[in-house]
Amino acid sequence: RGLFRWAFKSELVKDDPTVGVENPKRPKDGDGFAVWTDEDVAAYEARWPIGTKERVWLHVLLYTGLRRGDAVVLGRQHVKDGFVTIRTEKSRTGLEAMFDMRAELDATLRAGPTGDLAFIVGDSGHPLTKESFGNVFRAACNAAGVKKSAHGLRKIAAEKAAEDGLTEKELEAMFAWEGGAMASLYTKKANRKKTAKRGSEKIRNANAPHPEMDVARTQ
Secondary structure, three states, rough: OHHHHHHHOOOOOOOOOOOOOOOOOOOOOOOOOOOOOOOOOOOOOOOOOOHHHHHHHHHHHHOOOOHHHHHOOOOOOHEEEOOOOOOOOOOOOOEEEEEEHHHHHHHHHHHOOOOOOOOOOOOOOOOOOHHHHHHHHHHHHHHOOHHHHHHHHHHHHHHHHHHHHOOOHHHHHOOOOOOHOOOOOOHHHHHHHHHHHHHHHHHHHHHHHOOOHHHHHHH
């Protein structure tokens, strides 16, 4: 379609045969990017200890919940009195992500290596583009035996925040969402998980031996 639009404007063809042609429907791949698990994080941290740039990469993504394009530009200029504010790459209205600097992330950044205007750096100590960062981060994940992506860390960050009880408005402020759809998705999932845990606990309690029965068995 793009080729024919260019060719038509350049008068290389008489008409554009793609006009009115709709994009084919593509099957959805489950829930999209696979969410990291606690075991994935532990495996990555075991491979990349404190003091490596790879550990910085992980913790910037994990403890900010930023998209890859925002994570690579995050730096000290975005942090004031322990609070992070950054205008997100995908924002069309100046929407900002806002959240506290987590103690775990602060400790990792202090150990470095980092840059000043960008915490995430490559081998040369210079900032990375989101494309090059995606490549080196995937290589670091593979080296740790974790077959997941950077976006999967944003999803686990959102899930944990929802499970910690953040409201939809609080999630929107933290992850720079608007419209309520994304925040509602995570709060509903967190509430279902909590409900399932309460149900499981009731089943365990209902089937637990009564103290009087234990006394009778000992007599």
